[in-house]
Amino acid sequence: xxxxxxxxxxxxxxxxxxxxxxxxxxxxxxxxxxxxxxxxxxxxxxxxxxxxxxxxxxxxxxxxxxxxxxxxxxxxxxxxxxxxxxxxxxxxxxxxxxxxxxxxxxxxxxxxxxxxxxxxxxxxxxxxxxxxxxxxxxxxxxxxxxxxxxxxxxxxxxxxxxxxx
Numbered sequence: 712x713x714x715x716x717x718x719x720x721x722x723x724x725x726x727x728x729x730x731x732x733x734x735x736x737x738x739x740x741x742x743x744x745x746x747x748x749x750x751x752x753x754x755x756x757x758x759x760x761x762x763x764x765x766x767x768x769x770x771x772x773x774x775x776x777x778x779x780x781x782x783x784x785x786x787x788x789x790x791x792x793x794x795x796x797x798x799x800x801x802x803x804x805x806x807x808x809x810x811x812x813x814x815x816x817x818x819x820x821x822x823x824x825x826x827x828x829x830x831x832x833x834x835x836x837x838x839x840x841x842x843x844x845x846x847x848x849x850x851x852x853x854x855x856x857x858x859x860x861x862x863x864x865x866x867x868x869x870x871x872x873x874x875x876x
Contacts, residue, residue, distance in 0.1 A: 726851045730782040730795065731756075735774050740766045749773070756781055759870045769864045769871040772808065776801035776875070784849050790839045791849040793858070793874045800856040801875040810862040810875070815853055820846045829853070836861060 733751040740763070741750050747766040749757040759766035772778075777796050783789035794801065804810075813831040820843075821830050827839040827846035839846040859876050863869035 726848065726855055728782055728852070729784070729786060730780045732780050735777050735779050738770060738773060740770050757871060762865055762870050765865040765870045772805055772862075772864065772871075772873065775805045776803070778873070782852075784852070785842060785845045790842055790845045791837055791852075792872070793852065793856075795856070800858055801873065803875075808862050809864070809866060810860040812860050815857055815859060818850065818853060820850045 731754075733754065733756060738749055738751045738756070741748055742763075743755070745761065747759040747761065747763045748755045749759075749766060749770050757766070757769060759769070773794070776794075778794040778801055779797060780795040782793050782795060784791040796802075811834075813834065813836060818829055818831045818836070821828055822843070823830070823835070825841070827841065827843045828835050829837040829839075829846060829850055837846070837849060839849070853874070856874070857876055858874040860874065862873050862875060864871040
């Protein structure tokens with residue numbers, strides 16, 4: 712389990728993060744076996760299948776914000792992922808980005824139809840299936856970094872998602 716609680720305060724989870732560092736200056740888009748990926752050296756970080764334009768847009772976003780950590784909740788097959796810039800949330804904006812704003816002060820973890828979700832009012836933001844612990848950890852991470860926007864490259868079915876202030 713990745714969520715612990717501070718003694719005597721069950722509402723304050725201890726955040727144990729799972730992050731991999733990379734260099735945004737050396738990251739690039741490459742094709743392997745017909746699939747477009749963002750790589751840093753020999754490390755493949757993001758897979759865009761056949762969506763070359765989406766891979767190139769995501770790389771521009773990574774370089775713009777200088778994102779240098781890719782973080783996960785629940786590996787393998789993470790239920791939630793986010794990127795950081797030197798241990799902080801990306802901040803600012805990027806022309807043409809596709810973001811949905813939310814209020815980190817009003818989000819909640821709720822079980823809806825047997826699935827754990829992070830919601831903001833009636834807006835279902837993130838779905839964790841039956842993984843309550845992962846939903847609560849992602850909730851704590853959103854609060855920790857003060858993320859206010861959930862952003863996408865390629866919708867519907869985005870090939871790349873990130874959070875920012």
